[in-house]
Amino acid sequence: xxxxxxxxxxxxxxxASGYDLLKTFNESLAHVWPATQSQLYTELGHLTSSGxxxxxxxxxxxxxxxxxxxxxxxxxxHWLVDVEPEPPRRNDALLRMFFxxxxxxxxxxxxxxxxxxxxxxxxxxxxxxSEQTERDGGPLSTYGLITLEFGVRLAEMTREWAEWASxxxxxxxxxxxxxxxxxx
Amino acid sequence: xxxxxxxxxxxxxxxASGYDLLKTFNESLAHVWPATQSQLYTELGHLTSSGxxxxxxxxxxxxxxxxxxxxxxxxxxHWLVDVEPEPPRRNDALLRMFFxxxxxxxxxxxxxxxxxxxxxxxxxxxxxxSEQTERDGGPLSTYGLITLEFGVRLAEMTREWAEWASxxxxxxxxxxxxxxxxxx
DNA sequence: TTGAGCATGTAATTGGTTACATGATTGT
DNA sequence: ACAATCATGTAACCAATTACATGCTCAA
Numbered sequence: 336x337x338x339x340x341x342x343x344x345x346x347x348x349x350x351a352s353g354y355d356l357l358k359t360f361n362e363s364l365a366h367v368w369p370a371t372q373s374q375l376y377t378e379l380g381h382l383t384s385s386g387x388x389x390x391x392x393x394x395x396x397x398x399x400x401x402x403x404x405x406x407x408x409x410x411x412x413h414w415l416v417d418v419e420p421e422p423p424r425r426n427d428a429l430l431r432m433f434f435x436x437x438x439x440x441x442x443x444x445x446x447x448x449x450x451x452x453x454x455x456x457x458x459x460x461x462x463x464x465s466e467q468t469e470r471d472g473g474p475l476s477t478y479g480l481i482t483l484e485f486g487v488r489l490a491e492m493t494r495e496w497a498e499w500a501s502x503x504x505x506x507x508x509x510x511x512x513x514x515x516x517x518x519x
Numbered sequence: 520x521x522x523x524x525x526x527x528x529x530x531x532x533x534x535a536s537g538y539d540l541l542k543t544f545n546e547s548l549a550h551v552w553p554a555t556q557s558q559l560y561t562e563l564g565h566l567t568s569s570g571x572x573x574x575x576x577x578x579x580x581x582x583x584x585x586x587x588x589x590x591x592x593x594x595x596x597h598w599l600v601d602v603e604p605e606p607p608r609r610n611d612a613l614l615r616m617f618f619x620x621x622x623x624x625x626x627x628x629x630x631x632x633x634x635x636x637x638x639x640x641x642x643x644x645x646x647x648x649s650e651q652t653e654r655d656g657g658p659l660s661t662y663g664l665i666t667l668e669f670g671v672r673l674a675e676m677t678r679e680w681a682e683w684a685s686x687x688x689x690x691x692x693x694x695x696x697x698x699x700x701x702x703x
Numbered sequence: 704t705t706g707a708g709c710a711t712g713t714a715a716t717t718g719g720t721t722a723c724a725t726g727a728t729t730g731t
Numbered sequence: 732a733c734a735a736t737c738a739t740g741t742a743a744c745c746a747a748t749t750a751c752a753t754g755c756t757c758a759a
Contacts, residue, residue, distance in 0.1 A: 336718070374718080433547070434531065
């Protein structure tokens with residue numbers, strides 16, 4: 336469960352309220368680890384109970400500003416260096432490929448060409464963000480740029496793969512015939 | 520929710536019991552869409568209620584063999600061609616990168632070098648599986664090979680990215696200092 | 704006769720999403 | 732006064748994981 340670590344990581348930089356964290360999640364972390372308002376407030380409660388964060392100060396409108404405790408700081412470091420990252424377990428796009436023998440070749444080709452176009456657009460968008468971040472500069476952006484670069488390379492790889500895949504398709508249209516038929 | 524579609528896709532090839540499906544999930548689908556025994560039996564119940572699958576025959580030990588209905592077949596086709604695949608939303612490894620300014624350069628380098636090694640091993644393993652599948656042949660393996668190729672390219676890209684990233688690290692060790700400290 | 708493998712199901716818990724509910728402050 | 736935004740919290744629901752629970756069949 337990395338949500339707790341995402342919160343610890345943000346609080347390491349500066350103390351923040353649930354409301355502040357939500358904005359950061361939506362603006363910066365949305366594409367690597369989305370979280371909802373509901374989740375954040377719940378998790379801040381859990382983190383407080385387990386002593387990893389603490390309410391530093393209370394402000395207007397019931398605002399509670401959280402900060403890391405020493406235990407929270409240690410847990411963040413432990414997670415960063417000692418815990419093996421879990422690769423994503425599920426991939427909707429790849430799951431489909433397993434069943435493409437159900438389609439005829441022209442349907443499969445249409446699908447793969449669309450994947451290539453979408454990946455190309457994604458790549459262009461990420462490059463734009465990347466260049467903007469670079470222009471804005473600042474030493475803190477180093478790791479942001481490294482993260483973005485992964486996205487750029489992933490999009491590029493996906494586009495190339497989809498183009499390659501559509502060339503691998505059998506040239507004759509051969510939708511497999513069902514063995515038997517029944518209406519539920 | 521793609522589990523239902525994974526089940527439909529497998530049942531399109533041949534009728535199967537929950538037990539059969541579990542084996543196929545563990546052997547073939549584990550890396551793109553894992554599912555547990557519990558999930559499969561529950562989902563087969565839902566699919567039956569909604570008329571997408573039907574019990575074709577019952578065998579020894581209470582075995583129930585499921586097959587697609589016409590509605591199930593239509594739903595599978597609809598999903599394959601009309602529904603945009605959802606890209607994975609969460610990436611544990613990338614989330615870490617956001618917080619790497621908390622580490623000093625040597626810790627970050629160690630981490631990234633390990634990523635590169637792991638990705639390289641992964642790539643080798645997938646190439647081996649790929650070559651074996653190719654040798655075993657059969658027209659049904661076309662899409663299996665396309666899926667595997669994605670994995671190979673992803674691993675390669677990850678390795679290259681991790682190597683590149685470790686070169687981007689600032690040369691001086693500069694762990695950010697905490698602004699303030701408190702024990703919960 | 705016994706153990707491996709076949710075969711199904713339910714319960715409890717966790718993590719995530721959507722929706723509901725409420726209210727305070729601040730700038731115009 | 733009013734709207735925008737700040738700010739927190741809970742409830743219901745869904746998907747996934749782990750654990751619990753039971754029993755049959757077949758081959759050695």
